[in-house]
Amino acid sequence: MAAAGNTSSKGGKTVLIVYAHPKPESFNGALLQKAIKELSSKGHNVIVSDLYKMKFDPLVRLEDFSGPSDVSKDVQEEVDKVEQADLVVFQFPLYWGSFPAILKGWMDRVIQVMSGFVRKTGFYKKGDLKVRGKRALLSFTTGSPSIPQESLEAMLLPMQVGTLNVVGFDVLLWQAPPQVSFGVEKGWDGGKGF
Amino acid sequence: MAAAGNTSSKGGKTVLIVYAHPKPESFNGALLQKAIKELSSKGHNVIVSDLYKMKFDPLVRLEDFSGPSDVSKDVQEEVDKVEQADLVVFQFPLYWGSFPAILKGWMDRVIQVMSGFVRKTGFYKKGDLKVRGKRALLSFTTGSPSIPQESLEAMLLPMQVGTLNVVGFDVLLWQAPPQVSFGVEKGWDGGKGF
Numbered sequence: 001m002a003a004a005g006n007t008s009s010k011g012g013k014t015v016l017i018v019y020a021h022p023k024p025e026s027f028n029g030a031l032l033q034k035a036i037k038e039l040s041s042k043g044h045n046v047i048v049s050d051l052y053k054m055k056f057d058p059l060v061r062l063e064d065f066s067g068p069s070d071v072s073k074d075v076q077e078e079v080d081k082v083e084q085a086d087l088v089v090f091q092f093p094l095y096w097g098s099f100p101a102i103l104k105g106w107m108d109r110v111i112q113v114m115s116g117f118v119r120k121t122g123f124y125k126k127g128d129l130k131v132r133g134k135r136a137l138l139s140f141t142t143g144s145p146s147i148p149q150e151s152l153e154a155m156l157l158p159m160q161v162g163t164l165n166v167v168g169f170d171v172l173l174w175q176a177p178p179q180v181s182f183g184v185e186k187g188w189d190g191g192k193g194f
Numbered sequence: 195m196a197a198a199g200n201t202s203s204k205g206g207k208t209v210l211i212v213y214a215h216p217k218p219e220s221f222n223g224a225l226l227q228k229a230i231k232e233l234s235s236k237g238h239n240v241i242v243s244d245l246y247k248m249k250f251d252p253l254v255r256l257e258d259f260s261g262p263s264d265v266s267k268d269v270q271e272e273v274d275k276v277e278q279a280d281l282v283v284f285q286f287p288l289y290w291g292s293f294p295a296i297l298k299g300w301m302d303r304v305i306q307v308m309s310g311f312v313r314k315t316g317f318y319k320k321g322d323l324k325v326r327g328k329r330a331l332l333s334f335t336t337g338s339p340s341i342p343q344e345s346l347e348a349m350l351l352p353m354q355v356g357t358l359n360v361v362g363f364d365v366l367l368w369q370a371p372p373q374v375s376f377g378v379e380k381g382w383d384g385g386k387g388f
Contacts, residue, residue, distance in 0.1 A: 022253075022254065022255055052253070058252060058253070058295035058296070058299070059216075059246070059252075059294075059295055059296055060216065060289070060294060060295070061216055095254070095298075095301070095302045095306075096298075096301050096302065096305065096306075096352070096356060096357040097352035097356035097357065098292060098298065098352050098356075099298070100253075100254060100298075100302055101252035101253060101254070101295045101296070101298040101299030101302050102252070102253055102295070102299075104289075104290075104292065104293070104294075104295040104298040105252070105295030105296075107289070107290050108289045108290065108294055108295050111290065112289075112290075154348065154351055155351070155352050155356060157348055157349070157351075158290070158291035158292050158349050158352060162290060162291035162349060163290040163291065
């Protein structure tokens with residue numbers, strides 16, 4: 001795993017993994033480590049945003065509405081990582097059919113800046129659609145033993161289409177479907193948290 | 195507005211408003227105050243969970259997976275409020291087609307306990323479906339000037355059906371549709387945050 005800020009010297013792609021699980025020995029943690037290993041072995045550069053470890057602040061705050069052109073430092077750091085990346089992978093446990101709160105907060109704050117919402121509305125400064133052409137992939141675990149394809153697509157709509165597509169990500173839907181790990185809480189690590 | 199824990203002495207219903215906006219002078223704040231005033235004037239008892247003001251912790255943590263039958267104090271307080279309520283109203287700004295992170299965290303932690311997920315999976319203790327028969331209503335603001343009905347229903351599916359319905363809430367869909375305040379960031383409070 002290369003440090004944030006590095007670019008690959010081997011001509012590979014740069015992959016940002018936004019990881020949202022508090023427990024390294026969880027199934028999610030194992031998937032993260034596997035992804036880092038596989039991608040690195042193929043010559044790609046991997047950057048990880050470990051949201052719990054970073055103590056990423058998920059809350060939109062009053063300050064976000066106050067200045068004329070302010071982007072918080074922690075948000076800017078995440079924007080910079082996305083700008084470097086060719087692909088962004090979101091690795092998380094599905095909570096109530098959606099992102100866990102800490103990852104929802106990443107969307108609320110980081111994606112919000114990247115969306116280029118105009119400042120005249122009082123909500124962030126105008127930016128470019130900096131994510132245009134970048135790819136995004138969801139990889140998540142769920143306790144459900146299975147989910148019908150149609151329900152899965154409906155459930156993921158606000159995330160894949162309403163959020164990531166809207167700001168310009170090329171979400172990997174048809175080229176490569178989201179990576180869904182079913183029934184995880186009943187196995188693997190002795191039931192100690194998925 | 196009655197304090198949390200009170201029940202109405204006038205035979206009215208008890209309404210819990212879970213409120214998720216950091217700014218009291220926002221449109222959301224005004225809707226909260228209006229709801230408190232109207233409901234109180236009709237003899238109902240109103241309890242408010244002001245999540246930002248309470249500094250509600252939205253993050254599922256390692257401790258949530260550790261003990262055999264532990265429910266965190268802050269989560270138990272929210273469960274107790276829901277148990278008192280006949281109706282739960284969620285008042286929030288729609289961020290990326292869903293709850294803001296702080297309210298998503300309320301779902302991740304409080305609804306999780308109420309869902310009665312069995313402890314043998316390592317995820318909270320077994321409980322009852324304590325919300326059976328209680329009503330729930332979404333009330334939210336959005337910067338969009340309008341959303342087609344079909345898109346709105348698809349967008350709200352994970353929240354209304356996949357979360358609140360699943361744990362037993364009678365979500366007010368057909369009796370009273372969700373309260374949607376469109377185009378809010380362009381008006382009302384000078385564009386200083388919806």
